Amino acid sequence: MSDMKNAPLIPTPPGFPVEWDEPGDARLFWVHDLTHYSDQLTPYDFFTVKDIFETVADKVNQAYHVPLKTFCRHFNTYFYSASVPQLGPIEEMIAQNKLCWEKLNAAMGNLWNRWENDWLPEVRQHLAYWEACDLKGASATKLSEYLNETDQRVRRTWEIHLLLSYPMVIAISLFEEMYRDLFGNAKPFEAYQLLVGFENKTVESAKALWKLSRQALASPKVCKVLTDYAPSEVIPKLSDFEEGRAFVKEIDSYLQMYGKRSNNEVLKNSFWAEAPSPVIKNLQNYITQPERDLTDELKKQAENRELRVAEVREQMQGYPKPVSSQFDFLLKAAQEGNRLREEHTHWIDFSVSYHQRQVVLVLTCGIRLAEAGVIDSKDDVFYLKPDEVRESMAALPKITDRRSVVKDRREKENRFSAQPAPPVLGTPPAGPPPDDPILRAFFKVLGVPPTPSNIPGELKGSPGSAGTVRGKAKVVRSLADAGKLNSGDILVAEYTVASWTPLFASIAAVVTDSGGVLSHSSVVAREYGIPAVVGTGMATVVIKDGQTIEVNGDTGIVRVIE
Incomplete structure (x- = not known):
């Protein structure tokens, strides 16, 4: 901390003056959370999030004996947070670390239950x-x-x-790290192949919407309305005839089940149940696509997962019992954690926020x-x-x-509103963050700053999902822009959340500004088997609509072709 007191402040852009209202704030390292709150927050939303990050997170940190305290500030209407380790005598820190892992291991072993x-x-x-x-x-x-x-x-x-998120994310991270340690020649994302193919609310909602699109195709009159009218006009036009009214009831049933979702996790924005245009846009997209069986695709993914698990266990026949037992423990915890990422988002992030x-x-x-x-x-x-x-x-x-x-x-x-928020403010840390498994896990969700490329037309990010593909880029900053996506396009976004999942059924790849290998974009891309490059920092600025780009999800490189 003494090094930070003497370090110079990070320069701020001329149009982004920062007032340090709290003593000591200037000597903390403030990060703008691009993964969850990249846009401006209203005061009500900010103080709601601040209460969660400070009061609620502090309670959970104490429950798991995690020596960390988080502070939040509303700099020029943007959300920033700073996490400060709570250090003490070395003997106390060793004892606390032991307690922390006892609590986390117990939680990882009992996630789904x-x-x-x-x-x-x-x-x-x-x-x-x-x-x-x-x-x-x-x-x-x-x-x-x-x-x-x-x-x-x-x-x-x-x-x-948060009680769920800590062991959930850490279990997935630890499993991937153990897999790489055991199988040094493993391909990228090989470990994650053992975690996919489970039912969850996010996949369930996408399958239900696809089924609804097939119902629309069975009615020429309904299909014509979806084809000919803007999303805001579709429901009034459908309400003019009997078949259309029946289909509106089907849309209402879908919204009753899955409509408590929004573009992101802030209260200011409308949810699908209030303004269903995002659902209508996805239906309009889906009816243009060839037939496919999403249920069968998920089933095959699960079958491939189980085959791969059996192969891995066969490879581990000669390993010591403690090693194979730890592998089985982390595999179970990581599979449950991967599934629960989407389950808890449906029930808490969206359903609770909708009612609030x-x-x-x-x-x-x-x-x-x-x-x-x-x-x-x-x-x-x-x-x-x-x-x-x-x-x-x-x-x-x-x-x-x-x-x-x-x-x-x-x-x-x-x-x-027109002034981009700097990614960081305050005083830079004296050195890199400690090589701690908990920090590593959360960096895999939030991502790390990308390495700039010296090659014109090339962006570097983090590999998110395997594969290489070329296609037309479409920059989508919110679900309101999703109508521009056509089948086979490459989605370029600042980030994605669970409500964006239906888009993944029709796109060829995804590129994001923020996030890491455990971000929503990466996890869902792996479920759908499409390439993803995440955490590029500036894809939505550099890439323009209609450009042909190449996405290499194995290397984390995106190239603008034309």
Whole structure:
């Protein structure tokens, strides 16, 4: 830490002045999280995330004896975090490390059982609470109670999220590292072939949407509407005739099951159930594609996985018992972890966030505060801090005028909207991060800075999924842009989350600015058997729509061909 105190600050761009409000902040190393929160965050979203990263994560770190503390700041409307090791006398650190691995090993050995029997039932209880809330008919006093109760329930579900995430990610990372140690001549991604082919909510949602597209193809009239009209016009046009109305019911059923998803994990953005254009766009894409059996493809992937597992176990016949036992332990934990990545995203990241958004904006607080004149429109609620929303709701019918505060914060957001956020701020660390298995695991999710290429038209990133392919690039910054994708195109994005998964059924490859080998883009690309290069840093800036590019998922290199 003393080296950091003497190190010069990282220069900031002229249009991105940073005010260090907290003592000591300038001497921390602040990272802009491109994988989860690359865009600007409203005050409500920021303080919600800050509570998770600081308060909830600190509780989970204590549960697993991880000596780490995270701080979050809202620099010029962008999200930054700094993680600080909590160091002590060497004897205490050794004892804490032993406790940490005892806790993590116990958790890794019980992942699926704990999820199925403890955590998922509890999450479902929280979701049932929100489903039962009479939000529209509630008084202002009752809404305040709902809001306070929601805050507590959200905090608890994200505690479950982190209690699961630590052993889940670490198990996958440790398994891959052990596999490479055992089989030094293994090909890239060979270890991950033993983890794919399991059912999960994300794959299930993509299969259900594909099935819906085949139903559309069976009706010429439905198919014509999907072909001829913009996504926003499709449902009104379908509602004009009987077959169309029947298909709208099928879409509604799909949204009821899988519609609690959004472009990313922030409350400001609409979810599919509220604005189903992303679903309609995927249907429009799917009906142009040739027949395929996604269920059979997944089955074959599972069969290949089991064949490969049997081959590996045969190769390990002569290994000492402790080695083969550890391999089996990590294989089971990694397979469960790989499956749970998508399961917990469906139930917590999206379903819980969807209900939180309903309480804060869509059905309650935003509307009531706008009607009372506290804010001008319901969307303004996101430009208040959570405490300000609670105070304003509790004060009703007395009006606490927040309009000028909202105006100032919106103006600040507009002022910095065209200014790219620097990837890092503050003081650089004195050296590389310690070679710690926990840190290595999370770097595999978030990625590391790419190595610049000296070759014109070439980008270097991290290998994400095997294979090489050429195709037309389409830069997609949000699901609103997904309509430009055609079958066989290469998706170029800042990052992807679970709600983007249906796109993977039609693309030839994926390239992202952020993420590592355990990011969503990499994991789903391996499930679909398409190449992926992740963590390029600037693919969405360098690559233009329509360019022919070559993606080499084995080397992590992307080349612009023309």
